[in-house]
Each structure stands twice: as structure tokens, then as C-alpha cells.
Amino acid sequence: MNGKLHSLATRLLDAVDPLLGKPRWYRRELARAVAERGMLADARLQLIEQIHKLAASHRQLADNHQRLADNHQSLADNHQELANRLQALAKDRYRLIDRYLVLLQDCLTGSIYEDPPLNTLGQESFDPVLRQYGWDWPSRAHTMIGRARLANIRTLAERVLREEIPGDFIETGVWRGGACILMRGVLNAFGIHDRRVWLADSFEGLPPPDAGRFPADANDTFHTFVELAVGLEEVKRNFEKYGLLDDQVRFLKGWFRDTLPGAPVERLALLRLDGDMYESTIIALESLYGKLSPGGFVIIDDYHVVEGCRQAVHDFMTAGAIVADLHEIDGVGVYWRKPDGTDSPA
Ligand SMILES: C[S@@+](CC[C@H](N)C(=O)[O-])C[C@H]1O[C@@H](n2cnc3c(N)ncnc32)[C@H](O)[C@@H]1O
Known part of the structure; x- marks a missing residue:
């Protein structure tokens, strides 16, 4: 034990001894160096602590990042699922619209309950072929234009909506209103509230011919029916039966010569003429064609069956230098599209 103490004391003296002979400034500098070394050691410890903290934050950030990536993936999955659902809904919506409109068309032509014709034209029982082409006059159904020309209204009305051709729909010569009920039905099915359906008619039948002004009508007898x-x-009651009478439906009652030239119609996308006679056709074209939007459609119901009607169309086109392709509907009616100044095919 004494030996150990002795050696420790000797080592201490050996360490201190060289300093005792040194000058004071040397011992001061040495003490400062020792102190600085201690501070450096503390700083090193602090740095190590900071590094540990940073590493922990980094791990936390990595975890958060992973969580965000997971969320992002599940959002993307949800988004895809929603897009699929929306697509399925849109398909289903159109399927329902189609079912509604097909049913409406079948009711309006009387095909669904095999409505017999009036025997004015000589038929007595329901014939689906006659009803297809509107070659009979139904006893109760709400339109006489037949399934093909009714379907044509729907096709063109949907096209107007799809292509956003501005304007209302009109028929001049409505009889029981069936064609216009379908026009209103199309607007209803697609939830369109800013277009109107106009019905122009005397609501008293056709006028007697005015052969002086319109020689083509000289022998016309439609006014006798x-x-x-x-x-x-x-x-109006017919519209009500389908739940389609509202303020989107407008009536222009009177002879076309009195109602159409100043009709409060601003813009049209669909112009359907079914007034049979030369007078009724030419007055409707002269009064309303100018209001038809470019890209809008003109339908002539009686083009191939009433010579006066056909003649009125050609006189109007010649006078207005209108060049348009006439499209066949069903061997009775035709339609054309008002040129819109683009190269898109009609
Ligand atoms: C063949 S019917 C129309 C058929 C109808 N579009 C349908 O869907 O069944 C002809 C209609 O035109 C009307 N009409 C014809 N010429 C007219 C005129 N100059 N003024 C007013 N109404 C007219 C008649 O009153 C009649 O209702």
C-alpha cells in the first residue's frame, strides 16, 4: 500500500514538477487550454444529442411520408372507384332516358295499345306498318306522324342538345300535339329548363285555299276534314296526361299568316313544319327560318306526299339562294340542317 501511494505521489510530482519551473503565463495558457478542451467536449456531447434528435425527426418524417403515400394511394383508389361509379350512373341514366322516351313514343303513336285508325282513309284496324310510316290517322293516339318521323324528332332534338345549338323547338301544325309532347319530353328527360316548345296552330283545322295568292293550293281540300x-x-289536356304542361310550353293560336310573322319566338334550334299546304309551309319558312340558329334543323313532314308543300320548300330555297342537302326520313318527310359556316357534315 505504501508502495502504491508512493508511486502515485511520485507520478503527480513528476507531472507538476515540470510546471513549477514554468513561467506563470505558461501555466495560465495551459489552464485555459484545459478549460477549452472541457467546453469542446460539452459541445461535442450537445452535437451528438442534436444528431440523435435529428435522426428521430427524420424517422418521424419518413413515417409521415409513408402515411401520406398510403393516403394518396387510397385516395387514388377512391377516385377511380368514384369515376367508375359515375360512368355506370351515366350509362344507367341514359338507359332510363331511353326507356322513358321509347315508351313515350309508343304511347304517342298509339302503338303500345294498338290504337285503331280513324276510317277517314279507309283503314279500320291497327296496322303496325301503317303506324310506322304515319300512313293512317289514329283514332285516339296523340300524333299521326308515325313512329319513324317521331323518332326523327327525338334524334334531332338530342343532337341539338348534345351539340348545344341554341334555341327553342317549334312545330307549325300540331293537331293533337303529340310531336310537341315528345319535344317537351326530350327536354324533360335531359333536365333542360332554358328552352321552350312552341305550338303554332289554328286549333280549328286548315284554312280554305287562297288560290289567288297561293295557286299551288287551288285544289286543296284539307280544310274540309x-x-x-x-x-x-x-x-293542353293531352300535355297534362304526360305531366308535361308547364311554362316551357307556349301556344301560338291562329292562322299562320296572322301569328307567325310577328311571333315572340327569339331563336330556334328545331323548326318542324307540318301544315300540309303550300301557304302553311311557305309562311312558316318565311317567318321562322331567319330565327333558326346555324346548325339547327328544319323538318318538313309532308315533303313527299303534298305537292304544294314540296313546291313551297323549293320556292323558298330558290328565293333565298339556300343550298342544303335534304335528308330522307321515311319516304314521307325530309329534313335539312341550316349551314353553320363550318365544314362539319350535316
Ligand atoms: C297534319 S296536322 C299536324 C299533325 C301533327 N304534327 C301530329 O303530330 O300529328 C296539320 C295541322 O296543321 C294545322 N294547320 C295547317 N295549316 C295551318 C295554318 N295555315 N294556320 C294554322 N294552322 C294550320 C291544322 O290545324 C292541323 O292541326
Whole structure:
């Protein structure tokens, strides 16, 4: 034990001894160096602590990043699922619209309950072929234009909506209102609230021919058919039966020569003429064609079956230098598209 103490004391003296002979400034510098070394050691410890903290934050950030990536993935999955659902819904919506409109068309032509014809034209029982082409006059159904020309209204009305051609729809010569009920039905099915359906008619049948002004009508006898005179109230009731009478439906009651030239119609996308006679056709074209939007459609119901009607169309086109391709519908009616100044095919 004494030996150990002795050696420790000797080592201490050996360490101190060289200093005792040194000058004071040397011992001061040495003490400062020792102190600085201690501070450096502390700083090193602090740095190590900081590094540990940073590493922990980094791990936390990595965890968060992973969580965000997981969320992002599940959001992307949800988004895809929603997009799929929306697509399925859109398909389903159109399927329902189609079912509604097909049913509406079948009701309006009377095909669904095999409505027999009026025997004015000589038929007595329901014939699906006659009803297809509108070659009979139904006894109760709400339109006489037949399935093909009714389907044509729907096709063109949907095209107007799809291509956003501005304007209302009009028919001049509505009889029981069926074609216009379909026009309103199309707007209803697609939830369109900013277009109107106009019905122009005397609601008393056709006018006697004015052979002086319109020689092509000289031998016309349509005014003698009482079956063609359907009152305004009856037409309104027909709309009500389908739940389609509202302020998007407008009536222009009177002879076309009185109602159409100053009609409060601003813009049209669909112009359907079914007034049979030369007078009725030419007055409708002269009064309304200028209001038809470019890209809008003109339908002539009687083009191939009433010579006066066909002649009126050609006189109007010649006078207005209108060049347009006439499209066949069903061997009776035709339609054309008002040129819109683009190269898109009609
Ligand atoms: C063949 S029917 C129309 C058929 C109808 N579009 C349908 O869907 O069944 C002809 C209609 O045109 C009307 N009409 C014809 N010429 C007219 C004119 N100059 N003024 C007013 N109404 C007219 C008649 O009153 C009649 O209702």
C-alpha cells in the first residue's frame, strides 16, 4: 500500500514538477487550454444529442411520408372507384332516358295499345306498318306522324342538345300535339329548363285555299276534314296526361299568316313544319327560318306526299339562294340542317 501511494505521489510530482519551473503565463495558457478542451467536449456531447434528435425527426418524417403515400394511394383508389361509379350512373341514366322516351313514343303513336285508325282513309284496324310510316290517322293516339318521323324528332332534338345549338323547338301544325309532347319530353328527360316548345296552330283545322295568292293550293281540300280540327284545350289536356304542361310550353293560336310573322319566338334550334299546304309551309319558312340558329334543323313532314308543300320548300330555297342537302326520313318527310359556316357534315 505504501508502495502504491508512493508511486502515485511520485507520478503527480513528476507531472507538476515540470510546471513549477514554468513561467506563470505558461501555466495560465495551459489552464485555459484545459478549460477549452472541457467546453469542446460539452459541445461535442450537445452535437451528438442534436444528431440523435435529428435522426428521430427524420424517422418521424419518413413515417409521415409513408402515411401520406398510403393516403394518396387510397385516395387514388377512391377516385377511380368514384369515376367508375359515375360512368355506370351515366350509362344507367341514359338507359332510363331511353326507356322513358321509347315508351313515350309508343304511347304517342298509339302503338303500345294498338290504337285503331280513324276510317277517314279507309283503314279500320291497327296496322303496325301503317303506324310506322304515319300512313293512317289514329283514332285516339296523340300524333299521326308515325313512329319513324317521331323518332326523327327525338334524334334531332338530342343532337341539338348534345351539340348545344341554341334555341327553342317549334312545330307549325300540331293537331293533337303529340310531336310537341315528345319535344317537351326530350327536354324533360335531359333536365333542360332554358328552352321552350312552341305550338303554332289554328286549333280549328286548315284554312280554305287562297288560290289567288297561293295557286299551288287551288285544289286543296284539307280544310274540309273536321278530323284535323283539334281545339287548344284538348291539346293542353293531352300535355297534362304526360305531366308535361308547364311554362316551357307556349301556344301560338291562329292562322299562320296572322301569328307567325310577328311571333315572340327569339331563336330556334328545331323548326318542324307540318301544315300540309303550300301557304302553311311557305309562311312558316318565311317567318321562322331567319330565327333558326346555324346548325339547327328544319323538318318538313309532308315533303313527299303534298305537292304544294314540296313546291313551297323549293320556292323558298330558290328565293333565298339556300343550298342544303335534304335528308330522307321515311319516304314521307325530309329534313335539312341550316349551314353553320363550318365544314362539319350535316
Ligand atoms: C297534319 S296536322 C299536324 C299533325 C301533327 N304534327 C301530329 O303530330 O300529328 C296539320 C295541322 O296543321 C294545322 N294547320 C295547317 N295549316 C295551318 C295554318 N295555315 N294556320 C294554322 N294552322 C294550320 C291544322 O290545324 C292541323 O292541326
